[in-house]
Amino acid sequence: MTIEELRKIAEAEREAQKKYQHHVCVCIAAGCLSSGGDLVRDAIQKEVVESGMKSEVLVKGVGCMGLCSAGPLVSVESDGKMYAGVTPEEAPDIVGSLDTGAGGPAECPTNVPFFERQKKIVLENSGKIDPERIEDYIAHDGYRALVGVIGEMSPRQVVDEVIKSGLRGRGGAGYPTGLKWSTVAKTGEQEKYVVCNADEGDPGAFMDRAVLESDPHRVLEGMAIAAYAVGAQKGYIYVRAEYPLAVSHLKTAIRQATRLGLLGNDICGSRFSFHIDIRLGAGAFVCGEETALIASIEGKRGTPRPRPPYPAESGLWDCPTLINNVETFANVAPIIRNGAAWFASIGTEKSKGTKVFALAGRVTNTGLIEVPMGITLREVVQEIGGGIPDGKRCKAVQTGGPSGGCIPERHMDLPVDYESLKGVGSMMGSGGMIVMDETSCMVDVAKYFMEFCMSESCGKCVPCRAGTQQMHSILQKITNGEASPADLALLEELCDLVRNTSLCGLGQGAPTPVLTTLANFRDEYDSHIEGRGCPAGVCQGANRNGKEAAQ
């Protein structure tokens, strides 16, 4: 494959698509699929055939368009219209409106902040291309970066470009990606691995799933560029088995890319070879921790081990291993294509580019969003999210999943970047963002995350295994209205112990939801303990015991 051949494929595909007057894109990613996106696509296709418009209308199954709560979503590229909550029965209306421009079902406006305030890099193709056709990806500049890199750049230049871009790990901790790459590259000539961490496990988070389902080739391209840069020959994508559609799209993508010589031996006629295999995770949250993930790929029990040595030095089968998250890899091709300076111009001084969030909770628009770093939480919640429904007030925003924290309303003007979120006790995390209003009890929220950590603890180290159990039972006691101030003191002691002595990030981060809610909503804890009940009215036990105490 040369750059010329690639261009030919792209042109042929664009020509083929241009023949169609109308492009009707139906989301068949997991969110819309669950509300019948595939049936809608089939109904529209059938309608197109029946009304004799087969040569005018191209019906595409595409990936995520973001507004998942309003699915199934259908977008018509030619007239820029989007339809939400489409049923198969509405297919004739949609097809009928194509030429006339009127009479379609309920339209979903696209000139609203939810769409206009977003900035799409990772999701640029999402909802536009058919994830099961490599030609569609190539027609959207796909694999241009990889072929260009192999033909024109030295591995060192690629690493430098990534360093200059300022890209940081999107898995949560925000480690500089370029630095990680250069470390693995420096380990000299030996067997090395590139691993893509797609074991997305935070409750309510589905950023990686959307990327893999909607644009799998983007991740493969990123991995291949990384392999070229660090000198690896073999790659693994560790993806959870609960994502069957993502797995299926990945498998298709790997097969297609290999067929075109974009993966496999002697890529683009060079001496660079790179093979990618998929490994399925069995649903253990802890396998998202890099050393546990490596153990799992090796066929061992997925438990973390102490670092150092870091995987960059000694990872998979004791070889230097580059592990990055799906979203990190998804940023690589655009960086190479558009240049590090372009990427570095987006975002803040220390946090470059964009971040994908799964916006959920008490907010009008829930779904998948991609925003430039540095946007404020208020903009995300009020503008993109459309504010809090039912005239309620925002109380807090939870970021960072079970290791993250609750950011109170008074910090809503905080820019979304790694340092700012860390500064208020939370973290960027992989991209879960849960909005809470006054009907959410913060103790209950803390208990929910503690229960998650307790049941997902791998059980290897004592503080995480036994400490999360103790903390959870104290939180249970508080929400039942049976706790005393001594219990609260014990809870704080356990937070300190578990945070500072646990082996991996899961245990070290487990107390964070408690610590941030204690720091910002201590009065809610006190209310449960002092018999004044649950202020949000969530904890029935505390309310009951509170009333008894009052009588």
Place this chain on the structure above:
Amino acid sequence: MSAKAPVRVKTLTIDGREVGAREDQTILEVATENGIFIPTLCDLPGLSTVGACRLCLVEVKGARGLLPACVTRVAEGMEVAVNSERLDRYRRGILELLFAERNHVCSVCVVNGHCDLQSLALRLGMTHVHFPYQYPRLPVDASHERFVVDHNRCILCARCVRVCDEIEGAHTWDIMSRGVDCRVITDLAQPWGKSESCTGCGKCVQVCPTGALSEKGKSVAEMSKRRQFLPYLTLMREGRR
């Protein structure tokens, strides 16, 4: 391990004391050599290290957090503190978590008086457990003709798993499930007596720090563990730490 490789040495301080070490040694090894006590339950010389019990955490100047002495290699000029009010507090906390997690009833235990967990509690001055006891209901498997596994007394240090895999080469033992539901198992959670891979060597019983694994026919306080075989066996396996 080739004889030609030069041995490099490092100098560091442990609790203010200057000590010398080979570069491939851990803080725990060097401390032990110099008679400096660092508590641990999962570490056992001759087996691989796992850093799981978290009792050997030490403070290293300049490090981001506490480091497990059993897996942390020495470095030139390293300043290590193994005793501090904070470490004492954490170690007692971890020990108490272990006692509260399962049913460690020393008075009726077969290794009473010869137990690593019990003696560590004494050494660290643990007079009581201030976390609520959990009292889980756990089984005892006495199906093996010579040995018993009592899950009530298991601290999940995985010494049995490691000795069986690394020294005996049978890999009969492993750990199943997650979090507090974790349990050591033989084969695929078969009764020990039905295990086809178990050679009956009993190494697991001897390395077990508590009364979780014991020999049949021993009553309260009658069993003590014999671990002398480990250094000899490991000595013969060059390359194993």
Place this chain on the structure above:
Amino acid sequence: MSDKVGQALPPAKPEPEKVRMATVWLDGCSGCHMSLLDTDERLIELAQRVTVVWGPLVDPKEFPKDVDVTLVEGAISSEEDLHRIKMVRARTKLLISLGDCAVTGNVPAMRNQFGPDAVLRRAYLENTALDPQIPREIVPPLLSAVRPVHEVVPVDVFIPGCPPSADLIFSVLSELVEGKAVNPAAKFG
């Protein structure tokens, strides 16, 4: 008993200076009390400084109101234990958990794995040949779980051991009467 021994000796110090001590026997085997008695002749020494105002072998029927030190043997197993320990705590300046049952729950707490009903069934139905029935009046109701003393009321000093040795008990008591802060180091079991 110790009172009697004390009276046999010439009164060295005036009575009011003596430490008012009580011992309580909850759910335990009385082994810790035996161990206390095993201090043998040193009891005479103790009696110079201590007066036992309440205990299994002392006559008064009601627990006195102003006790300096109470040694508690046994875990909290029944509603009676719970009632008594709360009363004892309220009337005691320094509460000592004596022995593993008080400190850890020990053997009595082993029933927590299967609950009180199974215990009653085994004791009063399965192992009784004549007129098997679970008593409702004489036996105080069992708590759903046995707890160590400090999970129910605050405890000041812990003496682990099953039983704690006579030497340990003696050293703790003698340090106490000398007004020293005590923190005994002893093994469980």
